[in-house]
Amino acid sequence: MTHSEGAAEAPAAIDRARARATFDAYVAPYDADNPCIALKVEHTLRVAELAQRIAQGAGFTPVGIDICWLAGLLHDIGRFEQLRRWDTFRDDDSADHAAIGVDVLFEGATHLDDPALVHAVPASRPDDDAFAAHAYEAGALAAFAPGTAADPAGAEIIRAAVGYHSAFRLPDALDVRTRAVCDVVRDADKIDILRVTCTDDVETVLGITEDELLASDVSPAAEDAFFSHRCVRRDERREPADYLVGLACFTYELVYPASLEIALDQGFIFQPFERPFGIRRAFTNRATAHLMNRMDGHLRAWVDERTEASGARTPAL
Structure with missing residues (x-):
């Protein structure tokens, strides 16, 4: 998807x-009154914009930038049915939201009740048929971008970007263009x-109180992942504080230099340790408080090394 790649294989413009x-x-x-729905709409629009900025910084072609923007717009489309059916963001307690997204975009929302996709069967609702019809009619990739839907290469890139956006690791077999997007x-x-x-707030995102978060431990697996400079797997997150550690670990696995620079400009990299969910009170769990201080210093040193090596700006901390 960069300028050096063959333009003949590029998907249609968006x-x-x-x-x-x-x-x-x-x-x-x-x-729309559900704060989680509003949160996901706003998140989606920002991810599309961020995908455009990262692609531009990485030197993608204009068509490549367009496809990244579209993939960003569609990446979380499965969240809306997940929230309506299960009222949760937790895939383990509902269904794989990325798989729901692929089903809506590419399969006509025909697998929403498939046991292979669903981890927890939702209660039946009288509007289920209406929403399934809505997903079928309004959620297909062709409704968003007919040209991309008609182009096999472009459609497969979008399918992969949506289907793998929350995976712990991308499959090794992806081609270079698909992996780039x-x-x-x-x-x-x-x-x-x-x-x-x-x-x-912590109640909206994690479904717990501030006091519960501040009293929680950090699991050994999450601690090991942090100091190994990798993301925390979902099955390693045992305690509420593990979620914060997992967020901090995102920084380690940003692929593009432009991504780290954007993250630094936004100023949220260190807030999982400083003011998680805007909470200014200290952790009441003293062991967690001590460990979070250590992790904060470690991540700052790691970021300094990366920014010095790449020439990216480091803002005042």
């Missing part, structure tokens, strides 16, 4: 106004999740 209008129409029937979307998603979790 009509952004159409794609954005289609997104607005798709989310319109969902409960997937990495852009994953970077953009990580950057904005840092923002969401530092500007929204």
Whole structure:
């Protein structure tokens, strides 16, 4: 997707106004009074913008930048059915939201009740059929970008970017162009999740109280992941504070130099340790408080090394 790659293989350009209008129409029937729905709409639009900025910084072609923007716009489309059916962001307690997104975009929302996708069967609701019809009619990739949907290469890139955006690791078999877009979307998603979790409240995001978060431990697996400079796997997150450690670990796995620079400019990298969810009180769990201080210093040193090596700006901390 860079200037050096063959233009003949590039997917069709994106009509952004159409794609954005289609997104607005798709989310319109969902409960706008639910703060989680509002959160996901705002997150989606920011990820699309961030994906564009990262792709531009990485030297993608204009068409490549467009496809990254579209993939960012669509990456979390599965969240809306997840929230309506299960009222949670937790995939383990509902269904894989990325797989729901692929189903809506590419399979006509025909697998929403498939046991292979669903981890917890939701209670039946009288509007299920109406929403399934809505997903079928309004959620197809062709509704967002007919040219991309008609182009096999472009459609497969979007499928991969949506399907793998929250995976712990990308499959080794991805081709270079697909991996490049997937990495852009994953970077953009990580950057904005840092923002969401530092500007929204703990009850909305984690479903617990401030006191419960501040009293929690950090599990050994999450601690090991942090000091190994890798992301925390979902099955390693045992304690509420592990979520904060996992957020901080996002910084280690940002692929593009432009992504780290954007994250630094936004100023949210260190807030999981400083003011998680805007909480200014200290951890009441003294062991966690001590460990969080250590992690904060370690991450700052790591970021300093990377920015000095790449020439990226380091803001005043």
